[in-house]
Amino acid sequence: MIKFLIKGILRDKSRSLLPVIVVATGVFLTVFMSGFLKGIFNDIAELNAKFNTGHVKIMTRAYAENKDQVPNDLALMDVKKLLSQLKIDYPDMEWVKRIHTGGLIDVPDSFGETRGQGQTIVTAIDMLSPGTHEVERMNIKKSIAKGSLPVKQGEALISDEFAERFGVSLGDKVTLFGSTMNGSMMFNIFVVSGTLRFGNTILDRGAIFMDIRDAQLALDMDDAASEILGYFKVGVYDDIKAQQLQASFNTKYSLKDDEFSPQMFRLVEQEGLGDYLKLANSAGTIMVFIFVIAMSIVLWNTGLLGGLRRYSEFGVRLALGEEKKHIYKTTIYEAMLIGIIGSVIGTGMGLGAAYYMQTYGLDVSSITSNIGMMLPSVYRAEVTPSLFYLGFFPGVIATVLGSALAGFAIYKRKTSQLFHELEV
Amino acid sequence: MENSSIIKIEKLVKRFPVGKTEFTALNDISVSFGAGEFAGLVGPSGSGKTTLLNIMGSLDSPSEGDVDVLGRSVSSLSHKQSAKLRNHHIGFIFQTYNLLPVYTVYENVEFALLLQKLSGSERKKAVMDSLEWVGLTDKVKSRPSMLSGGECQRVAIARSMVKRPEIVLADEPTANLDSKNSHNILQTMKNLNRELKTTFIFATHDEKVMQYLNRIIFLEDGKIVKDNLINDSKN
Structure with a gap:
């Protein structure tokens, strides 16, 4: 039939x-x-994970509670030791430190007088260490509009829109004003090695990307970082594994009565991504x-x-x-x-x-x-x-x-x- | 009447609801058919021929009276039992052939056997025998659309005969055929009736069909008005 x-x-x-x-x-x-x-x-x-949240993110509890204000005075300390321990404890993850800060950028004329000033958001990542994946992760190479990646300390990338607005050329020196981790005034002069165009208003309006070591020096954040991001080496977020990781980390490292102790957050717990x-x-x-x-x-x-x-x-x-x-x-x-x-x-x-x-x-x-x-x-x-x-x-x-x-x-x-x- | 009765009808009444009233299609019918008969129900439209054919074919049940087909009371049969009775013991031939257009002649004839649990080789033999009876062995792979009206009706006859039923019920089988094809078809059925002792019962008002019948039952307004046995029917 x-x-x-x-x-x-x-x-x-x-x-x-x-x-x-x-x-x-x-x-x-x-x-x-x-x-x-x-x-x-x-x-x-x-x-969002690449630029901001990571698959998991570690911050101090105090920093996490005020993270919209980027309070580097509440940043993670003893980062080198923590990173070493994380690499041992969780070998399936790649761990990176980042610093975020805000400030004012000053562009001088040929006489050293201010030609233009604008607000800026600084993202400091590991650009110069051998084997770093941060440049690739944030698609920086492909986003370079002019110039090239920083090759040494003291160089940085600024947004192409900002550079055009203030007539900044490659090799020009610009000054970043802000406050250090300890609350004192910060002045940092860096050389523009290239300009960036991400095709995204937030990043293109006034972003500066610099090496994390430069940021640590400028902000008095030696062995400190705003946050540590963790990425699954397989490249895909897995919430079940992230939960296990979070539980394990927080049990081991997070102290209830210490607001400066590190605390881990999953991707889905940040920025409404869940x-x-x-x-x-x-x-x-x-x-x-x-x-x-x-x-x-x-x-x-x-x-x-x-x-x-x-x-x-x-x-x-x-x-x-x-x-x-x-x-x-x-x-x-x-x-x-x-x-x-x-x-x-x-x-x-x-x-x-x-x-x-x-x-x-x-x-x-x-x-x-x-x-x-x-x-x-x-x-x-x-x-x-x-x-x-x-x-x-x-x-x-x-x-x-x-x-x-x-x-x-x-x-x-x-x-x-x-x-x-x-x-x- | 030949041999013993294979259909026995006593005091059959069939009524159909028409709005709030009832229409009596068959009234006090008593008649029997023996094995190997070649009989016809003859009468004008609305005389009850098809209704009687329906009840004998277990497609419908009586309102009153008894109808026994091959020893089974039609009114007591379940839907499943009725289907089984039709599938194994009763063949149908329609005025408009009703062949399945997407299937070949062979497949149309074979279909009736698919419902029975026969092996492929048993089915093949039965189908080829049946097609041989109607002279269509050279058309096994043809589709109905490639056949003439007469050939289509011969396929329909083969389909009705393939399971070797005791009874074949045919409703106006020659209505769509010309004179020559009608005679061919009738001759074929007559031969089958004679060779296989299958009982054929027609509902018709075609004079050509009547020439072949050996029994004519005249119906009028749901009643049998005459029941004639004819000894000198064609062949």
Whole structure:
């Protein structure tokens, strides 16, 4: 009987082609959009992780409570020792120290008089140590608009927008005003080795990137850092592992009655990223749910049309002695077969499109350049194992559900009317 | 009447609801059919021919009276039992052939056997035998759309005969055929009736069909008005 059904499906294009196209299209959209949405959400989260939150972040509890003010007087101390211990305790992680501070940048003219001044945000990372991944992680090389990376102490990168506004040229000396960790006035002169354009308003408006050693010296933060960020070496955030890590670290290092003791925070506990990722997952679930409902309705109607078209076939089968239940079951089997074929095609197409978008991405830098949020300039899809089944099962379920609803009409047939119905 | 009764109808009444009232389609019908009969129910439209055919084919049940088909009381059969009775013992031939268009001649005939638990080789033999009876062994791979009306009806006959039923019920089987094809079809059925002792019961008002019948039961307004045995029917 199965062979008989397969022959019917293959030969009767109107029985199979439209439902297969509907299912394949729906599954394709589900798989592709899920992959793309996941990619975008994860890219945004990962961008924040790279620039700001890390996969986990260590701060003093006091610093964490006031972190919006970047209170370096509450920064982590004995950082070298802590980092050494972290590398031993958690070898699957890469640990980096960072310093953030705010200040005023002063651009002098040829006489040494102030030509222009502007507010700035300083991010100090490890740029000069051999084997550092920080430059790569923050995509600094590709973001250099003019000049080059600092190659020695005393050099820094400033935002290209700032440089243009104040006519700063490569090799010019500029002065950073601020306050040290201890609250005294800080003046630091550095040489502009290059300018940066991230395509992001926050970073492009007045950012300075310098080596962390320079920042430590300027801010009297020798062996201190605003924060230590940890990144999973596999490159992908894993909240379960992050929870285990956090529990282990806080038990060992964090002291309840010492507000200067280090405390670990996960990515999802910072900057509202947890809610954001929950929203991302909900969006995916909602999308699949809508897909199943919409596809079921479409396929229900397709099934009803098919039922009308095959009215005489079902009638003949009833007359030949096939039970209604058996006919109903065979329509379900057919639907399952069509659902599987459509879902395989749709999943293949969706994975292919998602893979393409993972490789090449969608360049939105021209749109995001004036947006204040920290957003990636290229949106990429993410092909995950879940994409292999995420659209497949809903595709089959929707087809079977649609057919099951449409198939109830079989039970309404009255065998006593068969001669009349079949002779119209 | 030949041999013992395989269909026995006593005081059959069939009523259909029409709005708040009822329409009596068959009224006090008593008749029997023996094995190997070639009989026809003849009468004008609305006389109750098809309703009687329905009840004998266990497609419908009586409102009153008893209808025994092959020893089974039709009114006491469940849907499943009715389906089984049709599947194993009763063949149907329709006015409009009702072949499944996406399947070949072979597959259309084979379909009736798929519901029975027969092996592939048993099915093949039965199908080829059946197609041989109707002279269509050279058309096994053809689709219905490639056949003439007469050929389609011969496929329908083969489909009804493939399971070797005791009874074949045919409702106006020649209505869509020209004279030549009608005679061919009727001759084929007559031959099968003679060779396999299958009982054929027609519902018809076609004069050509009546020429072949050896029993004609005239119906009018749901009642049998005449039951004629004919000894000199064609062949």
